[in-house]
Amino acid sequence: MSGKRSLIRSGTTVDQMVRAIGDRIVTGYLRPGEKLDEASLAARFDVSRTPVREALGQLSAMGLVERRPNRGAIVAVVTQDHLASMFESMAELEAICARFSAERMTSSERRALEIEHQASSRMVRLGAEEDYEYFNTEFHSRLYRGAHNTHIHDLTVMTRSRLAPFRRAQFMLPGRLAKSWQEHDLIVTAIMRGDSVAAGKAARDHVSIVSEASAVFAADDRQPIRRDVA
Amino acid sequence: MSGKRSLIRSGTTVDQMVRAIGDRIVTGYLRPGEKLDEASLAARFDVSRTPVREALGQLSAMGLVERRPNRGAIVAVVTQDHLASMFESMAELEAICARFSAERMTSSERRALEIEHQASSRMVRLGAEEDYEYFNTEFHSRLYRGAHNTHIHDLTVMTRSRLAPFRRAQFMLPGRLAKSWQEHDLIVTAIMRGDSVAAGKAARDHVSIVSEASAVFAADDRQPIRRDVA
DNA sequence: AAGGCAAAAAGTGCATGCAATTGCCTCTGG
């Protein structure tokens, strides 16, 4: 979880499988409820079933996959209730990160946050959604790191990745880009002032709004899944 | 495998191994840094290495075990920094749970919380540390469940179990029992009033105090480990 | 006596094989 090999390409086959399968889940390529057949996955990635099984076990420990004994694994199905609880948690976690960031960010962290944030305004003007998404991710990462608390960082990143499939469509709402930027701006301003209460509130509100935007799309994802594994 | 698994119920061999090894880590029987040899564990539990490997992988995904590629697994070593960050996170998580509990607990949940809490005062008078610990665990569980948010519940339980090895000694401090009860009392009172702000603050303070008490003991655990696997 | 190197030992990583379980399909009796 707080593994250091985040960017490094992993050594073992199992790690690669965890990332490969995990990515496909997080990016929505594999949809909730979809069956994860050991043999097919093994064939697809040209390894034996053993590393696939280990990977599925780890993904199950992370909550991305559900395993029914003797009945195979499926991409974790997220109920509306659970989804709501994750979004609510996310709001609280981000609030904590923002609050701590307001109190603890070093001056260079603050500077970097502000600069990146200002840079992202260009993407808003251009309506460059892909590019804005990059800045957006970076922005939130800076908040998590700025909290100077590795455990909160890990919990937040984990929760965020679990929500990723449900957040992807959010920027398709018209005007969402500009609104997101303004919300970020509130957070940045509060952090620069060292106003931890305001920063926390702004961050919580930001996520809450995203959550409402996403709920709409989550509702679509109801149809059963039938798709090639890779 | 020769013998049927009859002693422990539930699930596959891997699940049993995860619980068996996880318990030994969480209860402090296996100490941080201790080497987890696949063959020894397999022999100890009379299974092959395969389920042991899977279990170690899952425990590693949970953060209880550290795995170095080709170099074996050890019980996760927790630095002072990381420990502090976990305690701080725990305080925030409990605060959230208490806050939500104050807002959302049903009346029967509130009643049960109050009754159990009052019952535990008996243990304090008797100085029954073991029994109080049971009530204490139950008390916190009620808080987590009372938040009516499964994800926060999961995060909190997970964090709590990771902190378990470092919390065990806390009640050995003289007068800690009575103090703990009074802190619980503040939380309960606030929840009964529906005062979410006060409940959150009381819960945060409660954990903070435990954290300080535990830090003392954590410092002892420095010596390198040499102990039989089971 | 200390250091370095090579071979052996130990231990991990993955593939394969087989037993056990599940799910499906068919067949039969009502």
Added chain:
DNA sequence: CCAGAGGCAATTGCATGCACTTTTTGCCTT
């Protein structure tokens, strides 16, 4: 035509085996 039993194919769970990596040991050199 339907319900249930029985059997078969597909799939999972675990054990075992082998290749590869790391660690240790013991010998040789300086």
